Amino acid sequence: MPELPEVETTRRGISPHIIGKKITGITLRNASLRWPIPNDLNEKIQNKTAKSVERRGKSLLLAVANGHVIIHLGMSGSLRIMQNADAPQKHDHLDIHFGKNLALRYNDPRRFGAVLWTDEPLVEHRLLHHLGPEPLTENFNADYLFTRSRKHTQPIKSWIMDSKIVVGVGNIYANESLFNANIHPLKSPQEISLKQYQTLVSEIKRVLSHAIERGGTTLRDFVGGDGKPGYFAQELNVYGRGGLPCLKCNKVLTEKRVAQRSTVYCVECQR
DNA sequence: CAGCGCCCCTGCCCGC
């Protein structure tokens, strides 16, 4: 489920419940995610206090005194706060317990996600060290994109979804941002002007921040335990609308697979 | 090296 807005919504949802609380142990039901959940996770974090939950790209970083638990939700992962020890459902692979009446529960049907431990500085971790800027910071701007884009020939859509360039732009919001900025998803990055990058950057920021605001409405779901993501309900201009009329010009929207991802755009509006 | 395709996995929807 998660694009960046949902990961951020999850972070905000779980943080206030667990920060300052002591981890009393874990229940590991299935370690086989994208990489195995380390079998020494319990000894690393037991009796440690959760200091903070930060986000880098789509990874959540649970800090304790001696290191970090890195949590990635993949395509289908979710985290919930459990107020009591409810029976685990299918795909509830891990609980991190904070005493008897509070747990953080990780569920992931497709198991593309990950739960890892690291005691090295986060910037040096192999999953984090290569990452580009956060899209909602000032480091992510038109000059940066324009400069880096010279000589790049792959489709702009794949390029902005590359976490080395910028983190957190997933398939839905890549489609939406390019439509809003009137940029054809197959155009190559080197052909795009500084002015177009200014529009693209502001659309990426706008669409992601808007979704985070809307994500607030799903917050109580994560806490209450009925975790149904809410942002699909929001209005999307192109994603999932292939074959339907463009909301700007009424021409039928094209749907095509680009780098194995469904891509929807308007040949009239996006050039 | 940039760029592309493969693949990890389960669930769901669609057509036959």
Add this chain to the structure above:
DNA sequence: TGCGGGCAGGGGCGCT
């Protein structure tokens, strides 16, 4: 109603 095929919001990795 069952079954096969295709697709799903991510992203690392191994080729060329």
